[in-house]
Amino acid sequence: MAVSIKSQKEIELMREAGRLLAITHEELEKFIKPGMSTYEIDKKGEEIIRSFGCIPSFLNYNGFPASICVSINDEVVHGIPRKDVFVQEGDIVSLDAGLIYKGYHSDAARTVAVGEISPEARQLMEVTKQSFFEGIKFAKAGNHLHDISNAIAAYCEKFGYGVVRDLVGHGIGRNLHEDPQIPNFTQKRRGIKLQAGMTLAIEPMVNIGTYEVAWLDDDWTVVSDDGSLSAHYENTILITDGEPEILTILK
Ligand code: MG
Secondary structure, three states: OOOOOOOHHHHHHHHHHHHHHHHHHHHHHHHHOOEEEEEHHHHHHHHHHHHHHOEEOOOHHHOOOOOOOEOOOEEEEOOOOOOOOOOOOOOOOEEEEEEEEEEEEEEEEEEOOOOOOOOHHHHHHHHHHHHHHHHHHOOOOEHHHHHHHHHHHHHOOOOOOEOOOOEEEEEEEOOOOOOEEEOOOOOOOOOOOOOOEEEEEEEEEOOOOOOOEEEEEOOOEEEEOOOOOOOEEEEEEEOOOOOOOOOOOOO
């Protein structure tokens, strides 16, 4: 599938999809408290998304049973919200959410701290977030896709972290997942040439230990293979001829 180039009209819709998702994340981050079930977090997220007249992108996507992926500590992504799983003081919780506004998707993830967390967890969260910003320094028309991947990997590896390889970022638009795939680890090839009007979800997933991951028996939840802490940071961005526009951060 060719990588879609969005029209000005489509870009406007994706800006709004992104803005509403940025608000959703801000609200969710304020909402999370120790002792809360991951189910409650999901219900709150769904309520916020629907209050905008939007549809949660993840609900029923390939059978995923919830609106928000809630992944705690060594869980990397795709944690299924449950009534009997509670976030605790000291946890780091990755929240991945997407929504559909007038037919267009936005996708973003944040890892949030519950109360006081360890310095190791804090550094992992900060490095994972910063690696996204290191990557998008290369996200402009004329550069190559894997310039982004290589920059993310190089930054994380300076800290000795494992950058997850089995899951990658992606193009986004009318579909939640579009071409191209966007790896976060070092690539031998340069990848496609970036063009203005591409919309991409860039999402480093980073483990303190090995980059290897495993799937739990629920067939969704991805965990670090060595049980080390994992963080996730994602935004939907628009490629332009200059600086990229981050659609899922409030201006
Ligand atoms: Mg994504």
